[in-house]
Amino acid sequence: MRQIFFDTETTGLEADKGDRIIEIGCVEMINRQLTGNNLHLYINPERASHEDALKVHGLTEAFLSDKPKFAEIVDQLLAFLAGAELVIHNAPFDIGFVNAELKRLNRGVLTDHVASVRDTLLMARDLFPGKANSLDALCRRLEVDNTKRVLHGALLDAELLADVYIRLTRGQDALLMDDHGDSSGGEGQHAVEAVDLSRFALPVVRASDAEAAAHAKLLVDLDKAAGGSCKWRVFQPAEPVA
Structure with missing residues (x-):
């Protein structure tokens, strides 16, 4: 299974009121193994970030001014995501922003291009009801090292999310037996003398x-x-x- 751990940084919180994507981080995992084939993009949003958002991500208007616009990276992004399962923490937020960008370009919606979307926030709420389930809270609870997360960054957050996801789902894999553990009868079996x-x-x-x-x-x-x-x-x- 090919999974992409996906995160964005934005100029603000409201895609429907003109806020734009400024950074995208994608981390690829195939059959629960990180491949190192990641995608990291900075994007010129053609507008300034809100003051509160700037305090979160630290990506200034000057830094982003010479970066490509979303229209210039959309083909690269969709090709990388094609057919994968996206794993996102609080998926409606990121998907809403990507869909707003795609709508401006008449490119449909994100779910037209990927196999499915998995929301780790919903998974965490099921596993830890009544507790804080932000990415930082899950890193602390699951002992994932997030000391490098001084500011939010899309690629770093996607990497942390991959580690959190593995730990959220590790119980099922830890109890699986391989083919050599099959105890069914068949040719080649040898009779063993009973011992009292x-x-x-x-x-x-x-x-x-x-x-x-x-x-x-x-x-x-x-x-x-x-x-x-x-x-x-x-x-x-x-x-x-x-």
Whole structure:
């Protein structure tokens, strides 16, 4: 599966009132492996950023004045995104801005060009209801290093989002078995003589306090990744074993 982690920076918050895209960051992942084939674009918005937006991204009108306009990069952008699943944090915001730019050029809407869109903000709200789920909050909760994020930047934010996404979804992959784990019968199997284990006094090795605490933490992480109680809970005894 080809996924593109996608982020934009803009002159303000209202695409329908003339705010424009000034930066686009795209990070490619194929089959859950980052490829390094990324796309990073600065864009001349032909207008100044709002003061509050400038404090967030730091991209001045002077810096952007010699950058290409959206019409000059649209073909490059759409070719890079073609057929991929886009992964976006708060997708309606970024898609709304891209659609406004495409509308000016009579190029349809973004979903005409990509396979699908996945919103990690909605995923996070399902996994962590009632908690802060901004990108910064998720980086802290999932132990993703975001110390370089002094200002918002589209490429850096897309890279952080890729790391957050892997950690949000890691529970499913961690429990998958490969083809070599297939225990079904077939040609080439050898009969194994049964052994009477009652003849042996088997030692019982109990977990230390530190090991028990590490196990409990792992179960909490699996609960978060699975969006509910993980199956390992079924094997826990209701009362401690003496």
